[in-house]
Amino acid sequence: MRRAGPILILVVFVLATILSFVAVPLPSSGGETRTLETKLGLDLRGGLRLEYQVLPANGKVPTRDDLNVMRQIVINRIDKSGVAEPQVVIQGQDRIIVEMPGVQNAQQIRDLVGTTGRLDFVPLGQTQMSQDQEIGQQVLDTTCSDTVTEMCVLFSGDQVAAANIGSSQTGQRTVQFTLTGAGRELFANYTADHVGDYFAIVLDGKVITAPVIKSSIPNGQVEIESGGIGGYPLAEAQNLVTILQFGQLPFPIAELANTTVSPTLGEAFLQQSLVAGAIAILMVIFFMVVHYRLPGVVASFALIYYALVVYALFRLIPVTLTLAGIAGFVLSVGMAVDANILIFERMKEELRLGKSLPASVEAGFNRAWNSILDSNVSSLITAMILFLFGSSTIRGFGLVLIIGVLVSMFTAVTVTRTLLRLVLAQPWARKASYYGVTEAEFLARPPSRPVRGEARTRV
Numbered sequence: 001m002r003r004a005g006p007i008l009i010l011v012v013f014v015l016a017t018i019l020s021f022v023a024v025p026l027p028s029s030g031g032e033t034r035t036l037e038t039k040l041g042l043d044l045r046g047g048l049r050l051e052y053q054v055l056p057a058n059g060k061v062p063t064r065d066d067l068n069v070m071r072q073i074v075i076n077r078i079d080k081s082g083v084a085e086p087q088v089v090i091q092g093q094d095r096i097i098v099e100m101p102g103v104q105n106a107q108q109i110r111d112l113v114g115t116t117g118r119l120d121f122v123p124l125g126q127t128q129m130s131q132d133q134e135i136g137q138q139v140l141d142t143t144c145s146d147t148v149t150e151m152c153v154l155f156s157g158d159q160v161a162a163a164n165i166g167s168s169q170t171g172q173r174t175v176q177f178t179l180t181g182a183g184r185e186l187f188a189n190y191t192a193d194h195v196g197d198y199f200a201i202v203l204d205g206k207v208i209t210a211p212v213i214k215s216s217i218p219n220g221q222v223e224i225e226s227g228g229i230g231g232y233p234l235a236e237a238q239n240l241v242t243i244l245q246f247g248q249l250p251f252p253i254a255e256l257a258n259t260t261v262s263p264t265l266g267e268a269f270l271q272q273s274l275v276a277g278a279i280a281i282l283m284v285i286f287f288m289v290v291h292y293r294l295p296g297v298v299a300s301f302a303l304i305y306y307a308l309v310v311y312a313l314f315r316l317i318p319v320t321l322t323l324a325g326i327a328g329f330v331l332s333v334g335m336a337v338d339a340n341i342l343i344f345e346r347m348k349e350e351l352r353l354g355k356s357l358p359a360s361v362e363a364g365f366n367r368a369w370n371s372i373l374d375s376n377v378s379s380l381i382t383a384m385i386l387f388l389f390g391s392s393t394i395r396g397f398g399l400v401l402i403i404g405v406l407v408s409m410f411t412a413v414t415v416t417r418t419l420l421r422l423v424l425a426q427p428w429a430r431k432a433s434y435y436g437v438t439e440a441e442f443l444a445r446p447p448s449r450p451v452r453g454e455a456r457t458r459v
Helices: 004-021 065-083 106-114 179-192 236-248 263-292 292-316 324-353 357-389 392-424
Strands: 026-027 033-035 047-054 087-091 093-102 119-125 160-167 171-178 200-201 206-209 220-225 253-261
Touching: 004 292, 004 392, 033 292, 047 065, 047 087, 047 106, 047 119, 065 093, 065 106, 065 236, 106 236, 106 253, 160 236, 171 179, 171 236, 253 263, 263 324, 292 324, 292 392, 324 357, 324 392, 357 392
Parallel strands: none
Antiparallel strands: 026 033, 047 093, 047 253, 087 093, 119 200, 160 171, 171 220, 200 206
């Protein structure tokens, strides 16, 4: 293991350097690839944060399962809009928090996410209606029957199986959707008898389109054309497809708060966080070098190694960095040298007892290991609780802390130990004063009984 240790450390260092500074393409889900990059959260990159309250409907209070369904619908809607990696989390018993870094059109996203999405298909007969015109609640509460042929609800959005943006024979952009079950049969019968009549698609009581029926549609494959030049505008078509495809929310939602963070403000936060992190690392390095001398220098190199590996993991996983996450990283820097402090103090005690320098180093690592393990395990348990049960911000802090603690155990024990062994192999590094112990302290006691394999002569 002693021979393989330096090779392992060197390999990890090379890989961490590549992952930290090179935009490497990596395989992703669905057979796609993603470019390795540092992902910044809302507070550092700028974007939009929305908080919604899920309201009871028809005397029913939403359960946790209902909130999970609504969360998935919201994610699908946002993904369809092109926003990369939104954060949608459930908070408490009736809250859904949506965070979208890098959002350009905030109002469009708010309209898309906050729409309840009650979709109704309403026959209009010869009555022509325009977009955004409101349909009375009395009409929406009326279900079509054999005797009622217009201004009633023929079927609702739950009969839509799929929807997408298409193109007509003339090359104009259209919206296409497929009906299933009872909706397909109802629409086939109605269109067969009402060619030339108008038919409205109504969203939350407002007409979003009211095309004319040009022919009967017996197979449930519906295509909606727009009268504008080129067909539907792209944004309008995407919104309509999203509502058609992902259906309506099972419960109404109310927007409680929205926060927009500008990219300029996020960049200022990022610069301040980086400066604070750099100052913290430099202060830790200064303390270690001054107090522990040569071992402190070795620990400082291990600390830089630690920071590089952690940053590479942030990009590889990937971890969305927020202000709380950077705070967790700075905290883990201090914890990374905490193990070194335990080791070095134990090593100095062994030197004062008269042990040789190599034996003192090995004893310092071996006898401090139990304390290091207990301390890090307790930190991991706390960080895991924060990650599993905290809000989105707290979860980011917990995840960064978990990664930091795990990597710090590797660097403090393996990296520092290997580097110290390499240093001790050099004749110039065998002075006790380099390890924070004076020669007088070193020679104050006779050598203790040597352990098996240890020479009695001090080095």
